[in-house]
Amino acid sequence: MRFDVVTLFPEQFRILSDEGVVARALKRGLASLTTWNPRDFATDAQRTVDDRPYGGGPGMVMKVAPLREAIAAAKHAAAVAGHDSRVAYLSPQGRRLAQADMQRIAAAPGWVLVAGRYEGVDERLLEAHVDEEWSIGDYVLSGGELAAMVVMDAVIRLLPGALGHADSAAQDSHGDGLLDCPHYTRPELIDGRSVPPVLLSGDHAAIARWRRQQALVRTWQRRPDLLRARGLGEDDRALLDEFMRGRAGTAAEQERNET
Numbered sequence: 001m002r003f004d005v006v007t008l009f010p011e012q013f014r015i016l017s018d019e020g021v022v023a024r025a026l027k028r029g030l031a032s033l034t035t036w037n038p039r040d041f042a043t044d045a046q047r048t049v050d051d052r053p054y055g056g057g058p059g060m061v062m063k064v065a066p067l068r069e070a071i072a073a074a075k076h077a078a079a080v081a082g083h084d085s086r087v088a089y090l091s092p093q094g095r096r097l098a099q100a101d102m103q104r105i106a107a108a109p110g111w112v113l114v115a116g117r118y119e120g121v122d123e124r125l126l127e128a129h130v131d132e133e134w135s136i137g138d139y140v141l142s143g144g145e146l147a148a149m150v151v152m153d154a155v156i157r158l159l160p161g162a163l164g165h166a167d168s169a170a171q172d173s174h175g176d177g178l179l180d181c182p183h184y185t186r187p188e189l190i191d192g193r194s195v196p197p198v199l200l201s202g203d204h205a206a207i208a209r210w211r212r213q214q215a216l217v218r219t220w221q222r223r224p225d226l227l228r229a230r231g232l233g234e235d236d237r238a239l240l241d242e243f244m245r246g247r248a249g250t251a252a253e254q255e256r257n258e259t
């Protein structure tokens with residue numbers, strides 16, 4: 001798949017292509033990344049990309065024309081390479097992305113990601129040239145670049161061949177709507193803390209069962225919203241109930257009855 005990023009700070013994206021899972025995927029040709037600087041599409045001598053907001057107020061707004069031309073150039077380059085790209089604008093006003101969105105984004109042939117700076121972009125650019133508006137979460141960033149990189153990281157690692165183990169992405173936290181179970185490695189005892197004995201038992205069925213139970217319990221304790229969203233199958237309900245019975249009469253039981 002293909003990513004074209006419209007950004008005033010193309011150098012920031014080096015962090016993706018320098019090292020790590022994304023860098024390897026790019027090198028293997030599983031995905032490509034091209035940056036487009038709106039400043040290169042400004043036509044005045046000062047190469048202006050922003051201006052003061054109509055109606056007054058603090059900050060600056062990104063002008064339509066340089067962004068429009070940068071997006072057009074990116075879409076054209078993608079089309080020439082055989083990719084019918086859609087355009088997404090990263091913004092705090094966008095729909096908040098979750099793992100299911102990353103799967104959908106990964107299934108498209110290409111995306112032009114527009115990273116904003118200053119107070120944002122002229123609304124008419126969004127109306128006429130942007131297909132989707134995405135947020136990565138309810139906190140304030142300084143610009144869209146890091147958000148675009150977060151999306152690309154989450155999407156590119158899903159592409160077949162991007163990870164070492166074929167099914168690593170499928171087993172992930174959030175892949176099946178549960179948090180991950182705890183992990184342990186050597187030594188068996190450190191600072192007085194031991195490894196749960198079942199993990200040393202060699203009983204693979206018991207280990208799988210314990211890990212599933214831990215994932216269920218942790219999700220119930222930390223992210224009950226995720227459990228409510230996906231529901232519980234009969235086996236998972238039984239595993240969670242078994243854990244709850246071990247805590248009968250505790251405050252946890254009260255909570256359990258509300259789940």
Ligand code: 9D3
Pocket residue numbers: 090091092116117118119120134135136137138139140141142143144145147
């Ligand atoms: C402090 C400026 N804010 C005015 C009340 C508006 C504002 C404009 C631009 C706040 C943040 C930004 C820059 N953020 C992004 O471009 C962004 C973002 C984010 O801040 N949070 C979560 N997801 C995203 S995606 C792009």
